[in-house]
Amino acid sequence: MADTLPRTRFNPWPATVFTVLCVLAVLFLLPTVGVLLSSIKTTREISMGQLWSAPASLFLGNFTEVLGNPAVHRYFLNTLLVTLPATAVSITLGALAGYVFAKLPFRGSNALFLVIVAGMFFPPQVILVPLFRLFNGLGLIDTLWPVIIVHSALGLPICVLMMRNFFATVPNALREAAIMEGASEWQVLTRVVLPLSLPALAVLATLQFTWIWNDFLWPLIFTQSDTKRTIMIGIVNLKGQYSVAWGVQGALSLVASLPTLLVFLFFQRFFIKGMTMGAVKG
Amino acid sequence: MEQHNRFWRIALLSLPLGVFGLFVIWPLFSSFYYSFTDWNGFDANYSYVGFDNFAKIATDRLFLQAAVNTTIWMIAAIVLPTALGLMLALLLDSRVAGARVFKSIFYLPICLSAVIVGQIWTWIYQPDWGLLNTVITQVTGEKFKYAWLAKPDTALWSVIVAWSWQQTGLSMVIYLAGLTAIPGDLLEVCEIEGASPWQRFRRVVLPLLAPSTVVVVALSVINSLKGFDILYIMTGGGPFNSSDTLAMHMYNESFKKYLMGYGSAISVVLFLIALAIIGLYFRQLRKVDRIYG
Incomplete structure (x- = not known):
């Protein structure tokens, strides 16, 4: 098909394009490569200005240091305890609301939908102080609860958007037929529509997991003691302990990014789809 | 029924x-309420101070600095990731060998935490062994030891470059989606009719990409307004508040100085700016929809 016919674009020089892209790709990769290199070098090598040269030997001491640090284990556990429930809750709530917006619209439902979706564009600073006061009053500061709750709520705009748009593509006849057979809306949602929506669920799961795992602001505001910190805050905390141990810092960054990097590698397709859908439809 | x-x-x-x-x-509404109080973050009691906090904004030198820096960041956000993203998308769309690998490389930074990106770039700017100074030293042959992040002149721009590195992938992905919607036949016809590559780009591709451009620019501006984590890691708004943004200023006043009433007033300003941008964005989207359907 289209593959056999060379589509004409406005770049008649494939070799030039390829070269330019290679140069840009190297430039783009450099920062990441720097971290990789630092993680397998000794602090001595790095401070001697050897960070950016090819490694003479593979030094794994930084990784044993990071992986053997009990604080890192704690940070990882906390991050999982926040990320997994918040991802699940935000997607569930998004599916509930998305179903109504797609299949049971009512007067003003489009306006309501827009208000929720607009929520994804506002800087979080706008709701920082009242949320701090609320959770302070509830005695939940320095627990993981406020982080989980706020991420569940702030995930709603993208989840509602994505679920509603996906549900809209499921034929209405399917729902009507199921209702005729005596199914309730709940059964239509869980037995008919949701099983058809696995791609949308996969997109949201990758996006939400990545965003919540990487988040810095909310745990910064809501947690204080080291035992309650998540990994991204933990990296900053450990900077003091490893202040000039650059190699350890590099290994730490790598370990902390590993879950999201793996998600990205395996679910790249979903990730990009979500990014563009969320952006374009917003 | x-x-x-x-x-x-x-x-x-x-x-x-x-x-x-x-x-x-x-x-969100509580933020409006607290912006009229002098709440300090801890006391149960606070008093109503009317428009005092907003009057303070008008005379706060640091607020002005933060507003200027936020504006610079926004303008840079319109130019840097947008232009770079468009360029990358155009290059990738030409069915070059290994396009998928290139694509992955360019948007890999999106999945990294701003904390990690901040750390990586702090190292690039590191005065003694950072990549940037190493390269400059090698090119000029003289030992170069400029502290990019510690100098008021360069701190803000250094952070903006790092941020653009992450943002570009997103712009590229959106432009690529827009490019695939342009029919290949159309460009073929243009070529047969004798349009030069530049004419094809300027007169056909770019206008057809208008919807993508609206999205890319809006997202970049909105994200620049949200820029906080990377700044916190790289400069913390310093040195001497030279890289402060409104989001950073709001955080500092509320959670460093515990002036939560004043912080709320700043967040109200931030909200209004965001609202204006989002309103503009939605309107442009509708306009683009009407023209290109």
């Missing part, structure tokens, strides 16, 4: 709307 529908609407919507209302909408 209508009664049946109403029951299910309420049953399915109450939980999501409750959560969203309680933890997003209500705090």
Whole structure:
């Protein structure tokens, strides 16, 4: 098909394009490569200005240091305890609301939908102080609860958007037929529509997991003691302990990014789809 | 039937709307309320101070600095990731060998945490062994030891470059989606009619990409307004507040100085700016929809 016919674009020089892209790709990769290199070098090598040269030997001491640090284990556990429930809750709530917006619209439902979706564009600073006061009053500061709750709520705009748009593509006849057979809306949602929506669920799961795992602001505001910190805050905390141990810092960054990097590698397709859908439809 | 529908609407919507209302909408309005108080973050008591906080904004030198820096950041956000993203998308769209690998490389930074990106770039700017100074030293042959992040002249721009590195991938992905929607035949016809590559780009591709451009520019500007984590890691708004933004200033006043009333006033300003941009964005989207349907 289209593959056999060379589509004409406005770049008649494939070799030039390829070269330019290679140069840009190297430039783009450099920062990441720097971290990789630092993680397998000794602090001595790095401070001697050897960070950016090819490694003479593979030094794994930084990784044993990071992986053997009990604080890192704690940070990882906390991050999982926040990320997994918040991802699940935000997607569930998004599916509930998305179903109504797609299949049971009512007067003003489009306006309501827009208000929720607009929520994804506002800087979080706008709701920082009242949320701090609320959770302070509830005695939940320095627990993981406020982080989980706020991420569940702030995930709603993208989840509602994505679920509603996906549900809209499921034929209405399917729902009507199921209702005729005596199914309730709940059964239509869980037995008919949701099983058809696995791609949308996969997109949201990758996006939400990545965003919540990487988040810095909310745990910064809501947690204080080291035992309650998540990994991204933990990296900053450990900077003091490893202040000039650059190699350890590099290994730490790598370990902390590993879950999201793996998600990205395996679910790249979903990730990009979500990014563009969320952006374009917003 | 209508009664049946109403029951299910309420049953399915109450939980999501409750959560969203309680933890997003209500705090938003509370921010307006606290902006008229002098709450310090701890005391149960606070008093109503009218427009004092907003009057303070008008005379706060640091606020002005933060507003200027936020504006610079926004303008840079319109130019850097947008232009770079467009260029990358155009290059990749030409069916070059290994396009998929290139694509992955360019948007890999999106999945990294701003904390990690900040750390990586702090190292690039590191005065003694950072990549940037190493390269400059090698090119010029003289030992170069400029502290990019510690100098008021370069701190803000250094952070903006790092941020653009991450943002470019997103712009590229959106432009690529826009490019695939342009029919290949159309460009073929243009070529047969004798249009030069530049003419094809300027007169056909770029206008057809207008919807993508609206999205890319809007997202970049909105994200620049949200820029906080990377700044916190790289400069913390310093040196001497030279890289402060409104988001950073709001955080500092509220959670460093515990002037939560004043911080709320700043967040109200931030909200209004965001609202204006989002309003503009939605309007442009509709306009583009009308023209290109």
